[in-house]
Amino acid sequence: MSASLEKGIHALKEQVDSTVAAFFSSCVHCGMCADACLFYTETGEPERMPINKVEPLRRIWKSEYTLLGRIGKLFGLTKKVDDKLLTEWETLVYDSCTLCGRCSMVCPVGNDIALMIRKTREGMAVAGHAPEGLIGATTRAITIGSPMGVKLPALQAQIRHVEESTGKTIPVDVEGAEYMLLLSSMEIMNFPEFIEAVSKIFDRAGVSWTISTEAFEATNSGIQIGVSDLAAELVQRIVDAAEKLKVKTVISPECGHAYMAIRWEGPNLVGKPFSFKVRHILEVLNELREQGKLEISSRETQKLTYHDPCQISRRGGVINEPRSLLDMVADNFVEMPDTGKMNWCCGAGGGVSSNERADEIRLKVFQRKKEQLDAIKPDAIVSACSNCRLNLEDALEEYNMDIPLLSLTEMLADHLAD
Amino acid sequence: MSEIEFLDWVRGPGFQIAAVIFVAGVIIRILEILMLGRKKNLAEARGSEMLGGLRTIVTRSMHDKATFQRSAFTIVSGYIFHTGLLLSIFFFAPHILMFKEVFGLSWPSLPTPVIDALAVISIIALLTIIARRMSNKVMRFLNTPGDYLAWLLTITPLVTGYMAFHRIGLPAPTLLAIHILSVEILLVLFPFTKLMHAFTLFMARWYNGAISGYRGVAS
Numbered sequence: 001m002s003a004s005l006e007k008g009i010h011a012l013k014e015q016v017d018s019t020v021a022a023f024f025s026s027c028v029h030c031g032m033c034a035d036a037c038l039f040y041t042e043t044g045e046p047e048r049m050p051i052n053k054v055e056p057l058r059r060i061w062k063s064e065y066t067l068l069g070r071i072g073k074l075f076g077l078t079k080k081v082d083d084k085l086l087t088e089w090e091t092l093v094y095d096s097c098t099l100c101g102r103c104s105m106v107c108p109v110g111n112d113i114a115l116m117i118r119k120t121r122e123g124m125a126v127a128g129h130a131p132e133g134l135i136g137a138t139t140r141a142i143t144i145g146s147p148m149g150v151k152l153p154a155l156q157a158q159i160r161h162v163e164e165s166t167g168k169t170i171p172v173d174v175e176g177a178e179y180m181l182l183l184s185s186m187e188i189m190n191f192p193e194f195i196e197a198v199s200k201i202f203d204r205a206g207v208s209w210t211i212s213t214e215a216f217e218a219t220n221s222g223i224q225i226g227v228s229d230l231a232a233e234l235v236q237r238i239v240d241a242a243e244k245l246k247v248k249t250v251i252s253p254e255c256g257h258a259y260m261a262i263r264w265e266g267p268n269l270v271g272k273p274f275s276f277k278v279r280h281i282l283e284v285l286n287e288l289r290e291q292g293k294l295e296i297s298s299r300e301t302q303k304l305t306y307h308d309p310c311q312i313s314r315r316g317g318v319i320n321e322p323r324s325l326l327d328m329v330a331d332n333f334v335e336m337p338d339t340g341k342m343n344w345c346c347g348a349g350g351g352v353s354s355n356e357r358a359d360e361i362r363l364k365v366f367q368r369k370k371e372q373l374d375a376i377k378p379d380a381i382v383s384a385c386s387n388c389r390l391n392l393e394d395a396l397e398e399y400n401m402d403i404p405l406l407s408l409t410e411m412l413a414d415h416l417a418d
Numbered sequence: 419m420s421e422i423e424f425l426d427w428v429r430g431p432g433f434q435i436a437a438v439i440f441v442a443g444v445i446i447r448i449l450e451i452l453m454l455g456r457k458k459n460l461a462e463a464r465g466s467e468m469l470g471g472l473r474t475i476v477t478r479s480m481h482d483k484a485t486f487q488r489s490a491f492t493i494v495s496g497y498i499f500h501t502g503l504l505l506s507i508f509f510f511a512p513h514i515l516m517f518k519e520v521f522g523l524s525w526p527s528l529p530t531p532v533i534d535a536l537a538v539i540s541i542i543a544l545l546t547i548i549a550r551r552m553s554n555k556v557m558r559f560l561n562t563p564g565d566y567l568a569w570l571l572t573i574t575p576l577v578t579g580y581m582a583f584h585r586i587g588l589p590a591p592t593l594l595a596i597h598i599l600s601v602e603i604l605l606v607l608f609p610f611t612k613l614m615h616a617f618t619l620f621m622a623r624w625y626n627g628a629i630s631g632y633r634g635v636a637s
Contacts, residue, residue, distance in 0.1 A: 019629070021451040022621040028612050029565050030496070031556040035488040046559035065454065067446055068610050104630075105637055106485050108496070109615055110478050110623030264633060267460035277462060317464050317634035338484050341635055 005083055008127025012060040012081065015119035023116060024061050026109035027051060033103040033113055038344055038368040039096040039361070048096045050103035054116040056081050056089055056123060086129040093120055094131050095358035099224075099257075100310035100345035114315070121226025130225050133355040138221035142230055145237075147221045147354065148185035152213055155183070158192045159211070166196060168203050173245065174210035179284065180247040180276075181211050182218035182238065182262070184255040186386035194254060194386075197413030201285065204416055205293035209251075215241035218253050220261035223269075224351030231261065232269040238262060242276050249277040251284055254407055256311030256349055256385040263316065280312060281409055282384055286321040289328060297417035300330040302379035304406075307336075307369075307392065308343035309385035322384060322408055329415050330382075336372040344368045348391030366395035373403065380404045382411060425595040428602065436602035443609025444617060451621065463632050470631010471624035477636070478623050491550065495543050502540030503576065506533050537580050544573045568611045574600040 001009075034040040034049035046052070062069040063078035072078045101114035124130060137147035144151060159170045171177060179202075187194045202209050215237045222231025242250050252259040261269075263278045279287075288294045306326060312318045319340045326333045338344055347365040352358045369392070373381070381403055383389055389405045396403055419427070459467075486493055507513060511527035518524040528536075548569055551557045578600045580586075582593040608614065630637035 016454060017456040018451050018454040018621075019456055019625040021454050022618050022625055025447065025451060025618040026615040026622040028568075028615050029557070029560040029562070030492050031554070031560055032485075032489045032492050034556045036485065040556075044555075046556045049556060049559070052559070066450060104626060106481065106489070107626075108478060108481075108493075109619040110474060110626040112626045112629055115629065264461050267462075268457065271460070273460045273462070314635060315633070319635070341637070342482060342484065 002083065004126065004128045005081075005086070008086065008123045008125075008129070009060065009081055011126040012057055012120070012123030013064055015057060015122050016061050016065055019112065020057065020061060020116060020119065021065055023109075023111040023113075024058055027111060028109060030108060032106055032108060033111075036102045036106040038100075038102075038347060038365040042365040042367050043361070048092060050097070050113040050117070051111070053089070053092045053097055054113065054120050056085060056093075057116055057120040059085075060123075081123075083127070083129075086124055086127050089120075090124060090129045090131065091357070093117060093124055094134065094351060095355060095361060097350060098310065098345045098347060098352050099315075099350035101315045102310075102342070102345065105314065105342060118223075118226065121224075122228060123226075125226045131351075131355040131357055133357065134221060134225040134351045137351075137354040138225050138227065138230055141217070141219070141221045141234055146185045146188075146217045147219055148189060150185040150188050150217070152216075155188050155211075155213075155216055158188055158195060162192060162196045162199060166199060168199055170195065170199055171208075171210040173213055174208075175245050176247075177208045177210035177245060178248050179207060179209040179251050180242050180245055180249070181209055181216075181251045181253065181281075182258065183211070183216050183253050184219045184258055184386050185217060186219075186255070186390060187253055188216075190390065191386055191407065191410075193410050194407060197407070197410040198281070200413045200416060201288070201294070201409070204295070205288050207288070207293075210245060210247065212241040212245055214244070218255055218258035218262065220258060221351070221354065223261045223265055224257060224354070228269055231265065232271075235262060235266045235269050238266075239270060239274065242274075247276055249279055249284070250274075252278060252280050254281060254384045254386055254389075254409060256309035256316070256387060257351075259316050259318070260311040280316065280318045280321075280384075282312070282318055282321045282325065285409065285412060286324055289325060294328070294412065295417040296329055296412075296415045298415045300411065300415070301332060303332045303334055303377075304330045304380055304382050305334050305336050305373070305376055305378040306339075306408075307346065307381050307383040307388055308340055309383060309388045310343070310345050310349055312384055313343060314341045318384075322382075325408060325412060326382065329412055334376050334378060337375050338372060344372055346388045346391045347395070348387055353387055353391055362391070363395055363398050366391075366399065369395070370399055370401065373401070378403060380406050382406045382408050384408045421589055421592045421595065425591045425598075428595045428598040432599065432602050436605040440605035440608055443606075444614070447609050447614055448617060448621075451618065456625075459632055461632075464634035465631045467628040467632045470636070471626075471628035473631065474627025474637050475620055475623045478626070495547050495550075499540045499543035499547065499572075502536040502543065503572070506536045506540065506576070506579070509533065534580075534583065537576055541573060541576050541580070544569065544576070548573075564611055567607070568613050571604045571607055571611065571613065575604055 509528040578597040
């Protein structure tokens with residue numbers, strides 16, 4: 001057995017806990033998870049059904065943590081995890097799953113299959129069976145500080161542009177600020193309007209905030225590829241900066257997995273509770289709304305719908321906030337069929353968008369979103385994740401659909417009273 | 419062995435052996451899950467783990483409309499056979515007598531013709547389930563020998579029970595002995611097959627609901 005395979009198997013063993021054991025013990029092979037997964041519904045290929053993706057983890061659980069499996073192992077009767085299996089499963093675990101968690105909502109016995117796939121990735125990555133695109137993104141995140149290779153000067157240049165256009169100063173490295181804003185590389189490079197929008201809203205609301213030059217990157221490729229050590233290192237950078245600046249709350253930007261990484265996995269990755277709070281930007285904006293600090297002078301009249309980013313809604317819990325904010329600013333807000341916690345993924349989360357090999361299937365499974373959109377024919381789609389946004393724009397173009405994408409934060413800023 | 423000796427054996431030693439293996443097996447399986455433990459969540463909670471877990475134990479039996487439409491066959495056939503099976507196990511008068519003998523507890527029974535009908539409905543549901551398992555492409559992909567074994571273990575007591583009640587083919591004591599034996603085989607293999615989900619699904623649902631509930635999502 002190669003050293004990396006041995007490490008991978010060890011990593012898989014480490015992932016088995018009482019939740020995993022209860023889940024595998026309960027699966028009755030009913031197949032309902034297939035019907036809940038866009039990678040099955042849009043391809044019709046059974047191997048892409050959720051429960052099949054966790055086969056490497058299942059084999060480890062069975063042979064190491066069950067009485068019958070251990071007896072079977074003595075007689076060489078259990079199925080082994082080897083490089084052949086992991087090679088075969090790589091495209092299922094990484095290219096055909098966005099960790100959207102829809103399967104976890106329908107499984108009749110209650111299996112959190114997405115969690116098990118996330119855990120399976122821990123073994124796959126260590127064993128050397130992760131996609132190149134994600135390895136590259138993770139390496140850049142660790143060495144450069146951003147999966148897209150965005151360095152501090154790039155952020156500083158964008159900040160200067162925003163300051164020139166708004167005439168307001170963006171607070172940088174301000175000690176004792178209430179909020180510390182994180183950004184995703186995509187926001188810095190593709191959507192600097194987001195920084196401008198936050199600046200405008202916080203300025204009007206009189207919020208004390210800052211951006212740290214030592215930890216501004218919100219994304220965390222470590223949790224996508226499934227290497228907890230690296231994910232923890234990326235989280236620790238944010239913890240250090242937040243503690244140094246003594247901020248009360250760290251804001252996760254419009255990025256799905258970044259919220260999962262810092263809000264839910266973060267303290268568990270670094271092994272201790274945070275001394276500060278973590279909130280998604282929509283939670284902060286909704287708080288401002290409730291406090292009457294978000295005054296709107298005009299409203300959106302076009303027909304809008306909201307695309308729930310999986311890690312923010314279903315896996316993150318921020319479901320009502322965007323709707324309350326939309327109610328405040330939109331006259332014609334329409335829900336897609338299957339929405340909120342049951343929304344369908346755009347097809348690009350969980351590292352799929354960083355994985356070029358998955359481009360074809362990513363665009364194929366977008367048909368599910370297309371069907372949802374065709375059902376209500378909105379004038380524009382509002383969302384709160386740059387990754388969803390880029391993917392939706394890309395896929396809508398591919399499918400010749402002319403529907404603009406709006407960031408909820410940016411939309412609110414546009415309608416802010418002077 | 420005469421037919422009466424056979425019946426005595428399945429009612430006596432056979433039953434005891436099966437019951438011990440069943441109880442011990444179920445306890446071992448549950449302990450081997452629980453003893454793995456799980457790490458405490460260090461993130462600031464947004465909702466209650468306990469309430470979320472309890473809620474999902476209940477709500478996971480009810481699917482939203484769209485999910486129901488997508489998986490209608492699985493849900494409907496599953497409901498029918500589980501309901502029929504559980505009612506005929508626990509509300510057939512002779513079974514209640516048996517429970518009273520073993521546990522000292524009894525409860526009202528359902529009329530025999532109702533149980534009879536339920537058994538037939540369950541058998542039909544199980545036959546459609548196996549037909550789908552053998553024809554549907556997702557099922558065919560998932561199938562393992564364990565799936566067929568679990569199906570066989572479940573349908574056999576229903577069929578033998580039905581035959582024993584209607585005295586089909588063999589002398590009554592033999593039919594009854596075969597029925598009891600089929601239940602004993604079910605009990606012995608129960609902890610080591612996917613039938614174990616009857617216990618573990620409550621744990622799985624609780625964990626699922628707890629994980630989501632902690633984040634403020636009703637799963």
